[in-house]
Amino acid sequence: MSTSPRFDRAHTDDLMSFLTAGPSPYHAVAAAAERLEKAGFRQVLETDAWDGTVGGKYVLRGGAIIAWYVPEGAQAHTPFRIVGAHTDSPNLRVKPLPDTGSYGWRQIAVEVYGGTLLNTWLDRDLGIAGRLSLRDGSHRLVNVDRALLRVPQLAIHLDRQANDGLKLDRQKHMQPIWGLGDVEEGDLIRFLEQETGVGEGEVTGWDLMVHSIEPPAYLGRDRELVAGPRMDNLLSVHAGTAALAAVSGSPELEYIPVLAAFDHEENGSQSDTGAEGPLLGSVLERSVFARGGSYEDRARSFAGTVCLSSDTGHAVHPNYGERHDPTHHPRANGGPILKVNVNQRYATDGSGRALFAAACEKAGVPWQTFVSNNAMPCGTTIGPITAARHGIQTVDIGVAILSMHSARELCGADDPYLLANALTAFLES
Numbered sequence: 001m002s003t004s005p006r007f008d009r010a011h012t013d014d015l016m017s018f019l020t021a022g023p024s025p026y027h028a029v030a031a032a033a034e035r036l037e038k039a040g041f042r043q044v045l046e047t048d049a050w051d052g053t054v055g056g057k058y059v060l061r062g063g064a065i066i067a068w069y070v071p072e073g074a075q076a077h078t079p080f081r082i083v084g085a086h087t088d089s090p091n092l093r094v095k096p097l098p099d100t101g102s103y104g105w106r107q108i109a110v111e112v113y114g115g116t117l118l119n120t121w122l123d124r125d126l127g128i129a130g131r132l133s134l135r136d137g138s139h140r141l142v143n144v145d146r147a148l149l150r151v152p153q154l155a156i157h158l159d160r161q162a163n164d165g166l167k168l169d170r171q172k173h174m175q176p177i178w179g180l181g182d183v184e185e186g187d188l189i190r191f192l193e194q195e196t197g198v199g200e201g202e203v204t205g206w207d208l209m210v211h212s213i214e215p216p217a218y219l220g221r222d223r224e225l226v227a228g229p230r231m232d233n234l235l236s237v238h239a240g241t242a243a244l245a246a247v248s249g250s251p252e253l254e255y256i257p258v259l260a261a262f263d264h265e266e267n268g269s270q271s272d273t274g275a276e277g278p279l280l281g282s283v284l285e286r287s288v289f290a291r292g293g294s295y296e297d298r299a300r301s302f303a304g305t306v307c308l309s310s311d312t313g314h315a316v317h318p319n320y321g322e323r324h325d326p327t328h329h330p331r332a333n334g335g336p337i338l339k340v341n342v343n344q345r346y347a348t349d350g351s352g353r354a355l356f357a358a359a360c361e362k363a364g365v366p367w368q369t370f371v372s373n374n375a376m377p378c379g380t381t382i383g384p385i386t387a388a389r390h391g392i393q394t395v396d397i398g399v400a401i402l403s404m405h406s407a408r409e410l411c412g413a414d415d416p417y418l419l420a421n422a423l424t425a426f427l428e429s
Contacts, residue, residue, distance in 0.1 A: 005364060006246050006424055011239075011417035012226060016216035018238045019228045023129035023211040025063025025087035025263045026141055028234055032065050032241045032261065033058060039245035041067060046282075052291035056248045059283055062131075063087050063263035064273035066283045067244055071253040076293030079304030080284060081255040081427050082392075083240035084275070084382050085311065086265035089230040090114030090405045092121060092151075092174060094128070094208035098188045106179040108149060108188060110210065114266030118168045120406040122153040126176060126210040132192060133205030142196050145213055149176035176210060212407045224333060224413050231401055231409040235416055236310035237261045243423035250428060256287070257427035260307075265382055275382035281390050305392040306355060308426055309347065309383030310419065312409075313337045313370045315400035325373045330400035332412030335366035336419045339381070339396040347383035352395035356426075363425035365418040368400065397422075 022028030041056030058067035216228030
């Protein structure tokens with residue numbers, strides 16, 4: 001029996017605001033934390049002693065957020081229900097010595113992050129965002145969300161073969177311009193200090209990246225599509241945040257609902273804020289121990305825990321249908337997708353399929369299946385990492401999109417709230 005959906009098109013409207021508010025992983029977790037705060041969650045510091053009190057709590061570490069809700073009556077061995085996601089997206093990131101240029105152009109030196117579709121960053125108006133580290137040990141978020149930089153493409157007159165196969169050198173061709181004149185060492189950081197009101201010379205470290213300033217928009221004759229940046233994977237972070245906030249306070253929770261949104265998925269998850277790091281396991285264990293649990297309670301809790309690893313997947317592309325599996329064609333607005341790969345690039349098995357199907361049935365939402373064409377290498381997610389590192393059952397799901405890893409991606413306008421409803425049913429189950 002399905003329940004009444006909690007989310008509708010207003011969820012997609014809010015997703016568009018969330019995408020705009022999250023030009024970097026640091027901004028994305030701040031936006032998620034703000035929504036959780038409104039739902040009654042409170043931040044706890046990893047350096048403090050934790051208690052076992054009921055209610056919503058969250059931990060921030062860099063570009064990652066782990067949030068959980070301890071219901072009334074939760075025991076030390078109560079299992080968790082986890083929605084996993086990641087906050088980072090492929091883009092161009094600022095190098096340690098950022099000021100460069102030639103031939104009278106001032107440029108910013110960038111490094112390619114993740115599996116970026118390089119050509120999608122050409123001739124776009126770009127802003128710059130990220131985290132500044134100050135001399136006193138504190139951090140300051142910065143977001144210059146206006147036309148500041150541009151990666152100019154070479155004119156067709158100077159590359160007559162461009163339309164027959166554009167080849168971009170990551171080092172030479174992707175450095176954006178941002179002005180005219182001689183290169184001045186420290187120019188970018190002085191500019192950002194002024195933008196944020198920080199005293200000159202106070203910024204001693206930075207984690208900065210560029211982003212397209214074009215806002216998300218509904219697209220199509222009937223506005224049935226959404227185009228926007230960083231859907232991979234802020235769409236899932238947003239849905240997971242909404243689902244966790246929705247179930248918090250429910251008196252009938254049999255599990256402890258959790259949101260785990262990691263950084264650095266796009267380059268392998270190997271960091272202190274990535275899925276292969278110890279963050280999730282540490283938070284879950286401390287939650288068990290704060291409720292008076294033993295190692296045995298921890299083992300019992302993890303044995304009953306399930307994680308839905310939510311990440312975007314591929315909708316069938318109308319211009320490249322042969323690149324997809326001939327019998328699996330996920331479509332926009334067809335509901336969330338179950339991602340399967342028998343070589344464990346995705347963690348789903350038959351038991352996980354049944355669990356996901358039950359959640360979708362309870363939520364009253366349709367769902368689809370994705371599997372890669374055998375002739376194409378399959379991508380992966382945090383799912384197999386989470387399953388292997390923590391020994392917990394994990395199921396890979398997501399929303400089908402086009403233009404994955406582009407500076408601007410495309411999904412069905414209904415799919416974000418269909419996913420959020422499915423995640424809510426999973427956390428409540």
